[in-house]
Amino acid sequence: MRTQNLETLxxxxxxxxxxxxxxxxxxxxxxxxxxxxALEEELGAELFDRASRPPxxxxxxxxxxxxxxxxxxxxxxxxxxxxIGEGLAGTFRLGxxxxxxxxxxxxxxxxxxxNAPGAEFDVSTGLSSDLSASVLSGRLDAAxxxxxxxxxxxxxxxxxxxxxxVLALPxxxxxxxxxxxxxxxxxxxxxxxxxxxxxxxxTLAKHKIDVRRARIFDSIxxxxxxxxxxxxxxxxxxxxxxxxxxxxxxxxxxxxGRVEREVALVxxxxxxxxxxxxxxxxxxxTTERLAQGExxxxxxxxxx
Amino acid sequence: MRTQNLETLxxxxxxxxxxxxxxxxxxxxxxxxxxxxALEEELGAELFDRASRPPxxxxxxxxxxxxxxxxxxxxxxxxxxxxIGEGLAGTFRLGxxxxxxxxxxxxxxxxxxxNAPGAEFDVSTGLSSDLSASVLSGRLDAAxxxxxxxxxxxxxxxxxxxxxxVLALPxxxxxxxxxxxxxxxxxxxxxxxxxxxxxxxxTLAKHKIDVRRARIFDSIxxxxxxxxxxxxxxxxxxxxxxxxxxxxxxxxxxxxGRVEREVALVxxxxxxxxxxxxxxxxxxxTTERLAQGExxxxxxxxxx
DNA sequence: AGTTTAAGTTCAGATATTCTAAAGCTATGC
DNA sequence: GCATAGCTTTAGAATATCTGAACTTAAACT
Numbered sequence: 001m002r003t004q005n006l007e008t009l010x011x012x013x014x015x016x017x018x019x020x021x022x023x024x025x026x027x028x029x030x031x032x033x034x035x036x037x038a039l040e041e042e043l044g045a046e047l048f049d050r051a052s053r054p055p056x057x058x059x060x061x062x063x064x065x066x067x068x069x070x071x072x073x074x075x076x077x078x079x080x081x082x083x084i085g086e087g088l089a090g091t092f093r094l095g096x097x098x099x100x101x102x103x104x105x106x107x108x109x110x111x112x113x114x115n116a117p118g119a120e121f122d123v124s125t126g127l128s129s130d131l132s133a134s135v136l137s138g139r140l141d142a143a144x145x146x147x148x149x150x151x152x153x154x155x156x157x158x159x160x161x162x163x164x165x166v167l168a169l170p171x172x173x174x175x176x177x178x179x180x181x182x183x184x185x186x187x188x189x190x191x192x193x194x195x196x197x198x199x200x201x202x203t204l205a206k207h208k209i210d211v212r213r214a215r216i217f218d219s220i221x222x223x224x225x226x227x228x229x230x231x232x233x234x235x236x237x238x239x240x241x242x243x244x245x246x247x248x249x250x251x252x253x254x255x256x257g258r259v260e261r262e263v264a265l266v267x268x269x270x271x272x273x274x275x276x277x278x279x280x281x282x283x284x285x286t287t288e289r290l291a292q293g294e295x296x297x298x299x300x301x302x303x304x
Numbered sequence: 305m306r307t308q309n310l311e312t313l314x315x316x317x318x319x320x321x322x323x324x325x326x327x328x329x330x331x332x333x334x335x336x337x338x339x340x341x342a343l344e345e346e347l348g349a350e351l352f353d354r355a356s357r358p359p360x361x362x363x364x365x366x367x368x369x370x371x372x373x374x375x376x377x378x379x380x381x382x383x384x385x386x387x388i389g390e391g392l393a394g395t396f397r398l399g400x401x402x403x404x405x406x407x408x409x410x411x412x413x414x415x416x417x418x419n420a421p422g423a424e425f426d427v428s429t430g431l432s433s434d435l436s437a438s439v440l441s442g443r444l445d446a447a448x449x450x451x452x453x454x455x456x457x458x459x460x461x462x463x464x465x466x467x468x469x470v471l472a473l474p475x476x477x478x479x480x481x482x483x484x485x486x487x488x489x490x491x492x493x494x495x496x497x498x499x500x501x502x503x504x505x506x507t508l509a510k511h512k513i514d515v516r517r518a519r520i521f522d523s524i525x526x527x528x529x530x531x532x533x534x535x536x537x538x539x540x541x542x543x544x545x546x547x548x549x550x551x552x553x554x555x556x557x558x559x560x561g562r563v564e565r566e567v568a569l570v571x572x573x574x575x576x577x578x579x580x581x582x583x584x585x586x587x588x589x590t591t592e593r594l595a596q597g598e599x600x601x602x603x604x605x606x607x608x
Numbered sequence: 609a610g611t612t613t614a615a616g617t618t619c620a621g622a623t624a625t626t627c628t629a630a631a632g633c634t635a636t637g638c
Numbered sequence: 639g640c641a642t643a644g645c646t647t648t649a650g651a652a653t654a655t656c657t658g659a660a661c662t663t664a665a666a667c668t
Contacts, residue, residue: 001379003305045386049576053635056442058576059394071378075305078371082349090363138360272353272362357664
């Protein structure tokens with residue numbers, strides 16, 4: 001089936017004759033005639049009654065011309081998908097680290113239809129290392145991960161932002177440095193296989209801090225809840241700590257220098273990704289900005 | 305645009321590689337490759353990332369493959385319209401004489417989706433002569449009309465049924481023959497330009513009956529309402545008289561012999577009409593049978 | 609790390625399709 | 639009945655598409 005033939009059929013139905021259709025489409029009359037002959041042959045149906053001089057559409061031909069409109073409409077939608085110059089067009093399989101998902105995904109999905117009407121997003125969550133591996137193997141197109149250590153040279157990491165890591169201490173804790181606190185309290189260690197966990201483990205190792213009796217959690221919310229009720233202290237990104245900390249939890253910058261987790265968009269290095277990587281980064285940045293603004297407003301509201 | 309290319313794209317998206325798609329479709333691998341190259345060219349879009357060896361769909365390619373499904377689905381609908389062997393397929397522009405419309409159209413439109421799922425009907429009403437002219441000129445595909453006198457040789461009339469014409473007399477009328485009644489009462493003459501009107505006029509002329517003070521109406525319901533309240537008598541098809549007559553109205557066979565109106569389906573004589581004329585006649589006959597059954601049941605119900 | 613294999617791409621030629629222009633029909637209108 | 643407009647047909651040219659073979663290369667396997 002060739003869509004041009006359906007267009008010609010529609011034109012004939014609209015204009016009432018082969019010759020007017022030919023004129024409008026800048027084709028020869030014989031082309032029009034041959035196209036319709038081919039269409040009838042392919043469909044195995046009589047679309048025209050050729051006994052009368054402008055050939056008359058049969059009832060079936062009339063209906064087929066109508067249905068041709070549906071086919072052509074879907075075809076048009078397809079072409080418009082492809083002619084979105086700027087902006088995102090396509091179905092993107094996007095991964096987001098669990099520790100960032102809460103902050104990003106709801107707002108992102110809410111904004112997506114406005115920011116990128118030509119795009120669909122299949123979002124999934126996981127650990128930085130798994131997500132990076134999925135991007136590398138092609139199961140995902142892109143992922144938001146925490147940067148850490150060695151990075152595959154086939155992948156590209158575009159930093160989206162840096163969150164300072166802060167200490168969250170339960171009410172009554174006395175120490176002020178990581179080392180002091182590690183002696184005094186149980187350390188709540190975020191899953192070392194995750195990006196944040198790697199940052200934490202690297203920091204502890206670098207300063208040779210021994211956290212005896214550490215507990216491992218793989219949920220930020222759970223970890224903070226444990227801090228809230230005094231089970232131990234932890235080291236986590238500031239925005240997450242502020243989101244979940246109870247009013248009496250003490251928040252400190254670690255004295256051992258700035259500790260950060262760096263959040264990045266990871267994509268494969270390949271020519272076709274150049275078309276959309278920038279737009280996706282823009283969109284994520286916009287979302288982040290809006291989400292942070294909202295969080296601040298919420299926090300402000302809570303102060304009242 | 306060629307739908308085959310979209311099918312190939314879908315196959316690749318489903319099977320994951322060009323070669324599997326080629327195998328499934330019994331094509332050579334190079335055909336598949338060339339089709340996809342042509343599709344990308346036509347759409348002006350990169351659908352595949354050819355750096356990796358089964359070429360990977362880009363996000364846009366994934367979305368296009370999905371939308372291709374919509375195009376192909378509409379195409380399939382179109383083909384199925386054409387492959388309805390028996391039965392009606394198409395959009396039929398159908399005329400029905402006003403004096404028959406009440407009896408036929410509601411039931412007909414109600415049954416249509418079941419009886420002829422592949423058909424649509426644009427129904428209009430009018431006089432037999434106008435409807436026949438419309439069929440002849442192609443504004444209608446077929447019409448249900450009253451047969452009368454000379455018929456165009458380019459048209460074909462298939463009789464659907466015959467309604468005996470009966471006299472309807474108001475309460476207290478004394479005459480028993482048309483002639484007696486014409487002397488006694490005002491004659492309510494149905495629109496002589498219509499089919500029924502022609503039958504009436506022909507009958508009166510044939511028997512040289514003079515209906516002084518006749519009144520002309522172009523609605524059966526109005527005519528019968530006038531009989532009901534004693535304004536005059538009339539001669540109309542039995543089913544219509546029975547439908548609208550008040551309980552005290554007297555109904556008589558005319559003594560001058562059987563007077564009938566013959567209802568027929570009129571269509572152009574042309575090869576393509578052969579495909580559907582029979583099916584349409586069947587459908588109308590079925591509808592009529594059901595409608596009559598219903599009318600009888602209603603009448604029986606009223607007797608209770 | 610080098611080799612093999614499988615999977616795509618490209619090319620040249622064969623085949624099929626579609627177009628144009630001209631000639632041929634035939635309803636329709638005068 | 640004749641003229642004309644409108645469609646069909648035909649032949650040949652221009653395109654497009656397919657096949658099979660040679661070529662390339664990513665991924666898998668020593």
